[in-house]
Amino acid sequence: MEKEMIAMLLAGGQGSRLYALTEKLAKPAVPFGGKYRIIDFPLSNCVNSGIDTVGILTQYQPLVLNEYIGNGQPWDLDRLYGGVHVLPPYQKASGSDWYKGTANAICQNISFIERYNPKYVIILSGDQICKQDYSEFLKFHKEKNAEFSVAVMEVPWEEASRFGLMVADENDKITEFQEKPKEPKSNLASMGIYIFNWDILRKYLLEDDEDPNSENDFGNNIIPNLLRDGRQMYAYHFNGYWKDVGTISSLWEANMEVLDPEHSGIDLFDENWKIYSRNSGMAGHHISSCATVENSMITDGCKIAGSVKHSVLFGGVKVEEGAVVEDAVIMGHTTIRSGAVVKHCIVAENVLIDNDAVVGAMLEGNEKGVATVASGVVIGRGAKVGPNAMVRKNVKEGEEEW
Amino acid sequence: MVSSNVDALGIIFPNSYDSMVPELVSERLMASIPFASRYRMIDFPLSGMVNSGIDNVSVIVRKNYHSLMDHLGSGREWDLTRKNGGLNIVPPFAQKAVKVYHGRVEALASILAFLRYQKEKYVVMSDANIAAVYDFEDMIRHHIDTGADVTMVYLKRELSAPVLTSNVEQGDFYYTLQLEEDGRVSDIRINPKDKGVQNISMNIYIIERELLIDQIETAYVQGNIFYERDVLFPQIDKLNIQGYEYTGYAAMISSIKAYFDENMRLLDEANADALFSGSPIYTKIRDDTPTRYTADAKVKNVMAADGCLVDGVVENCVLFRGVKIGKGAVVRNSVLMQDTVVEPGARVEYMITDKNVTITAGKEVKGTDTFPVFVAKGKTV
Numbered sequence: 108m109e110k111e112m113i114a115m116l117l118a119g120g121q122g123s124r125l126y127a128l129t130e131k132l133a134k135p136a137v138p139f140g141g142k143y144r145i146i147d148f149p150l151s152n153c154v155n156s157g158i159d160t161v162g163i164l165t166q167y168q169p170l171v172l173n174e175y176i177g178n179g180q181p182w183d184l185d186r187l188y189g190g191v192h193v194l195p196p197y198q199k200a201s202g203s204d205w206y207k208g209t210a211n212a213i214c215q216n217i218s219f220i221e222r223y224n225p226k227y228v229i230i231l232s233g234d235q236i237c238k239q240d241y242s243e244f245l246k247f248h249k250e251k252n253a254e255f256s257v258a259v260m261e262v263p264w265e266e267a268s269r270f271g272l273m274v275a276d277e278n279d280k281i282t283e284f285q286e287k288p289k290e291p292k293s294n295l296a297s298m299g300i301y302i303f304n305w306d307i308l309r310k311y312l313l314e315d316d317e318d319p320n321s322e323n324d325f326g327n328n329i330i331p332n333l334l335r336d337g338r339q340m341y342a343y344h345f346n347g348y349w350k351d352v353g354t355i356s357s358l359w360e361a362n363m364e365v366l367d368p369e370h371s372g373i374d375l376f377d378e379n380w381k382i383y384s385r386n387s388g389m390a391g392h393h394i395s396s397c398a399t400v401e402n403s404m405i406t407d408g409c410k411i412a413g414s415v416k417h418s419v420l421f422g423g424v425k426v427e428e429g430a431v432v433e434d435a436v437i438m439g440h441t442t443i444r445s446g447a448v449v450k451h452c453i454v455a456e457n458v459l460i461d462n463d464a465v466v467g468a469m470l471e472g473n474e475k476g477v478a479t480v481a482s483g484v485v486i487g488r489g490a491k492v493g494p495n496a497m498v499r500k501n502v503k504e505g506e507e508e509w
Numbered sequence: 510m511v512s513s514n515v516d517a518l519g520i521i522f523p524n525s526y527d528s529m530v531p532e533l534v535s536e537r538l539m540a541s542i543p544f545a546s547r548y549r550m551i552d553f554p555l556s557g558m559v560n561s562g563i564d565n566v567s568v569i570v571r572k573n574y575h576s577l578m579d580h581l582g583s584g585r586e587w588d589l590t591r592k593n594g595g596l597n598i599v600p601p602f603a604q605k606a607v608k609v610y611h612g613r614v615e616a617l618a619s620i621l622a623f624l625r626y627q628k629e630k631y632v633v634m635s636d637a638n639i640a641a642v643y644d645f646e647d648m649i650r651h652h653i654d655t656g657a658d659v660t661m662v663y664l665k666r667e668l669s670a671p672v673l674t675s676n677v678e679q680g681d682f683y684y685t686l687q688l689e690e691d692g693r694v695s696d697i698r699i700n701p702k703d704k705g706v707q708n709i710s711m712n713i714y715i716i717e718r719e720l721l722i723d724q725i726e727t728a729y730v731q732g733n734i735f736y737e738r739d740v741l742f743p744q745i746d747k748l749n750i751q752g753y754e755y756t757g758y759a760a761m762i763s764s765i766k767a768y769f770d771e772n773m774r775l776l777d778e779a780n781a782d783a784l785f786s787g788s789p790i791y792t793k794i795r796d797d798t799p800t801r802y803t804a805d806a807k808v809k810n811v812m813a814a815d816g817c818l819v820d821g822v823v824e825n826c827v828l829f830r831g832v833k834i835g836k837g838a839v840v841r842n843s844v845l846m847q848d849t850v851v852e853p854g855a856r857v858e859y860m861i862t863d864k865n866v867t868i869t870a871g872k873e874v875k876g877t878d879t880f881p882v883f884v885a886k887g888k889t890v
Contacts, residue, residue, distance in 0.1 A: 142798070181796075376818070382796075383796050390546070390547065390548075390781065390790065391545065391827075392800070392813055393811070394813070395809075396809045396810040401802060401806060402802065402803060404799040406799035407547070407814070410778065
């Protein structure tokens with residue numbers, strides 16, 4: 108039996124620009140939106156789009172991710188034939204190698220794809236927050252009789268030079284590809300989501316593998332090679348919410364946008380396109396009589412007795428009476444003691460912010476920066492963490508870190 | 510079983526005491542009554558069994574069990590989707606000769622064949638009308654240590670008014686125990702009216718499987734119905750029946766008022782901690798989003814599950830999954846079950862709304878402290 112299309116999800120990236128948050132886990136496993144991890148988005152998109160076979164390519168710090176994916180049941184991806192498979196690099200008769208680039212990661216798993224003998228393969232990236240119907244994308248790919256399609260977003264011209272850009276004609280046929288050009292000829296940014304005809308992808312992967320000078324990367328090698336050979340390449344316009352949460356500030360921003368689904372475009376509350384996640388199994392949250400909760404998202408296991416405004420709290424977070432939390436992302440099982448003030452920051456899991464400590468602050472003028480506290484850290488009594496700080500180790504009582 | 514802690518199988522009677530909460534069981538049974546914002550009553554004994562290492566559980570249903578089947582599914586959320594054992598829902602046979610069971614004896618008789626070829630040494634039986642922290646492992650250890658033939662679990666408290674007036678015709682008896690100093694049960698009283706603190710039976714029994722099969726075979730051919738009245742009580746001198754006192758938190762659903770009070774009691778954090786700080790309680794997953802409080806939300810003393818949207822004022826309430834409180838709505842001292850919608854501007858006080866109830870915009874509905882008003886499933890006010 109063959110599958111029409113299977114998905115290959117690139118989840119090996121370290122996400123080094125998330126610094127303290129990705130020291131112990133891969134970027135796709137970073138918690139998001141109160142009860143999700145980033146990878147829940149592409150996985151849920153797959154299931155909601157009717158794709159039931161997903162290969163997840165892991166390499167960097169895969170433990171948390173492996174345990175989280177498990178047998179794929181939370182995403183309905185525990186299937187007799189297909190389902191979700193975690194694909195780390197493995198040893199072959201001819202030797203073994205780490206995944207050298209995005210294309211190499213797929214290339215090393217050609218035999219996995221061949222088991223399903225698909226007509227099409229969709230390449231996804233595990234570090235984006237986006238709700239997208241991949242079946243619409245496939246429809247476009249088929250209508251255009253394309254051999255390769257890439258999902259693109261229109262970005263403001265002044266920002267265009269930060270992206271990989273697709274130059275396309277009026278029929279959406281791609282004529283040129285510019286990687287972070289100084290003088291952009293287009294404002295269509297690649298989202299890093301591709302649909303290939305499997306025979307074409309296979310041919311170019313094997314060809315690329317033979318090239319000793321190649322970086323084995325889709326953007327730098329495969330796509331230019333396809334262009335060189337004049338393949339049928341099309342750009343699929345996507346107009347929904349899309350955010351690469353590769354930096355601390357974009358991750359914080361995306362969490363804040365979840366709080367404002369009416370304006371931001373990211374609506375997690377849409378019953379027709381649910382995002383699935385592994386459940387925490389904790390009891391309902393409790394908001395006590397002395398608490399203030401406004402414009403926030405709160406989930407199972409939280410206990411709120413302090414003031415929480417414009418914040419996203421993950422499972423099991425405790426905010427004691429007299430503590431203040433504003434514009435903050437507080438990940439699972441973190442405790443914020445009485446008198447502490449926590450603002451404009453991302454606090455990772457299992458952190459203790461002790462009495463009267465101050466973490467982050469409201470920014471003034473053109474100041475940028477989101478204070479970040481790594482998982483398991485203790486911020487001592489009365490300690491101060493500045494608005495741009497990246498805290499990886501305990502901050503002792505009364506000390507300051509900027 | 511090498512990796513299991515105990516050598517026991519579990520049996521749950523989900524319809525026990527249905528007759529005490531007629532409003533809540535019109536379209537369900539005791540075991541599937543929603544409780545504590547995201548659970549159903551059966552989640553407590555069932556999770557307790559799983560956490561005690563019991564992975565072979567039979568649920569003997571009598572009637573109105575659609576909602577329970579839907580809730581339990583294949584038992585995956587309780588880790589009971591097993592090749593050996595696992596979750597076993599036993600509906601009544603649709604045969605003329607087999608009547609829907611009344612008492613525990615008839616219920617157990619219907620699964621005698623099943624019981625005969627199980628391997629576990631012990632059987633743990635429980636009802637589903639009490640949310641508690643069940644440590645069946647400890648009860649079984651106590652059963653073995655005391656050399657008991659049968660262990661009955663009880664708790665000490667006064668009989669509540671609704672219990673005293675329980676509906677005997679439905680067979681929903683309640684029992685109190687008299688104990689000797691060594692913990693042996695010397696008397697079982699049926700529907701007593703005694704004042705003061707009593708040893709109230711929680712209807713949890715631990716017994717060797719072979720002995721239970723003997724008892725039920727004999728009782729069934731004699732036409733007996735009730736396990737306590739017809740099997741245990743007549744043999745109270747012959748059998749070593751031991752009492753096991755449960756001292757933890759217990760929420761007993763004995764009337765609609767008790768249902769309201771027991772939900773409200775969990776707003777006190779000490780009580781919620783007592784019920785939930787032990788092993789996890791598993792329940793059906795709904796994949797709701799976290800609960801969203803808007804800039805206009807004002808919330809005080811609320812227990813809420815995921816999937817709610819709060820845009821109004823909520824005080825002293827228990828909100829189940831997916832409840833929506835509209836802008837300007839004011840909800841106080843109420844229990845709102847799954848997917849209740851309180852439209853903008855409505856005022857709600859001392860209410861219990863069942864699943865999918867809608868309180869339309871601007872409406873004012875009020876019960877009182879002693880008499881909370883109940884709105885049935887799916888109704889629009």
